[in-house]
Amino acid sequence: MARIPDSTVDDVRAAVDLVDVVSDYVRLKKQGVRFVGLCPFHNEKTPSFSVDSRQDLFYCFGCKRGGDLFKFIEEIEGVGFLDSVRLLADRAGIEIAEEEGNSEEASEKEAMLGALRFAARFFFDQLKTPRGQRAIDYLGQRGFTKETVKTFGIGYAPDSWDTLLKAATAAQFKPEILEQVGLVKRREKGDGHYDVFRDRLMFPILSPVGKVLGFGGRIMPDTKKDGDFEPAKYINTSETPVYHKSEVLYGLKQAKTAIRGEEEALLVEGYADVVSLFQAGIKHVVASSGTALTPQQVRLLGRYARTVVLLYDADNAGVNAALKGIETVLAGGLAVYAVTLPDGADPDSFVQRFGAEAFRTLLREERQDFVGFIVQHARRLGGLDTPEGKAKT
Ligand SMILES: [Zn+2]
Known part of the structure; x- marks a missing residue:
């Protein structure tokens, strides 16, 4: 692991103003010694997020997130401590001499x-x-x-x-x-x-x-x-x-603000799906590039979203992939829904052909939770012993 000298961390802390940094992400209003605004980490209509400019700390009474400058960048950019120091050092024009050894x-x-x-x-x-x-x-x-x-x-x-x-x-x-x-x-x-x-x-x-x-x-x-x-x-x-492809999501850089706003992330399969949906204004969308959804990717999404919506093909491979995805998301502590695409369609072709409104309707009306998904696909998944499966045989 690389190390950044403590003295550099202190330099960065001294050179960067927390209110300044937060203002890049939140519209703050001065209230005495505090600045308040709508929390960037959860959805709210009345401000419960505040920055104390004397103590250089932020805190949200809604979602209880709080901490110092570096913590704020870690949370909002979804990075670790070292990267938060690097980002802020960059901003302050401070050069980092990473410590020897590595x-x-x-x-x-x-x-x-x-x-x-x-x-x-x-x-x-x-x-x-x-x-x-x-x-x-x-x-x-x-x-x-x-x-x-x-x-x-x-x-x-x-x-x-x-x-x-x-x-x-x-x-x-x-x-x-x-x-x-x-x-x-x-x-x-x-x-x-x-x-x-x-x-x-x-x-x-x-x-x-x-x-x-x-x-x-x-x-x-x-x-x-x-x-x-x-x-x-x-x-x-x-x-x-x-x-490390198991730790990366395609499109997250572009989507993270929208994901935070919606508190939800759409997971699709391909690069073109991400790009097309984003262009159509459905911006809270990412893809797991060339892998099944991994626990690390779910953890990454958890920094921005509470819910993951999986879009999958109607064929057997799609259903099986969705089932695995659902299990991975649930194990990661997030809520999960699955949406089946009409036969033969992918998100890219669907949104280009039918438009964003039709896609939003699909997302809203066709989403199934874990139980609904199991019930619908019981036969395909081999679960003939479920009541639904029996009723159909
Ligand atoms: Zn909050």
Whole structure:
């Protein structure tokens, strides 16, 4: 674990004003020595959240959350203590000298995050080049607006074996670092590396505070086949020292404010589902990138939401996945509902075809709690000994 010297923590505390920081998230009104406002952590109509500017503490009489500057950032950004110090130090322009012992490891991680950030920018910038035009066309066909593309940092990996590799090494990123974060692979024959993502639409996977951790790359609809080799529809960054997919949710960076407001998170399957719903104004939506929902992901959602709504396909695989998801959410102490999509539809196609209002209606009227879900799917789940199952046989 990296450590930040106590003296730096004190410097940050001295340099940053709690009222200032909270004001980025809450509209505060002065009341004597206190500032009060609507609590950012729970839904309320009358303010029970207050900041004591003399003691530099916040407290909510509604949800009982409280603490100091760092605690506030931990809660609102969904980060740990170290990241809260880093974020606030950044804001105050204080440089952090992380303590020795692991500084080598820390700087290697920094290099990896730097390489990922570079790659995200590189893929995004490709959209402005002639070879990126086919990606622009495809994004247009999918109904994604310019603003949405920017919000999610969607980009394009060119149809080439080494465009990223060349650009990144020219920018002083070592091929070994690029390899460690899954952007390039070592050639099997001969020396050197090659780009992993080629001719793909690129979805950067971000941490809640916006660090690029990895990518999902979707194949272009008209990608040339490589002989008999059929390329995968999606390539996702696999586990790396900075990307642990069981601990990350796609779209959380963009969705967290809306999730906090709704006290609810929608869980969908794909990148395009998240992006489409967000664009349609249904912003409290995330996806578990390429895994079944994990306990760590539920814990992460619990920082923002009380309820998780799972959207799933009507087929057997979908029902089984939803059942596992329901169990994971309940075990994590959050409330859970499941919503079945009409046959053959995914959230992306549904909202693009029928619009946001129809989707909201679906969410409201079709949600089932655990019991309702079990009853409806008893036969599929093999639960013929439930009363409902028997009645139907
Ligand atoms: Zn509160």
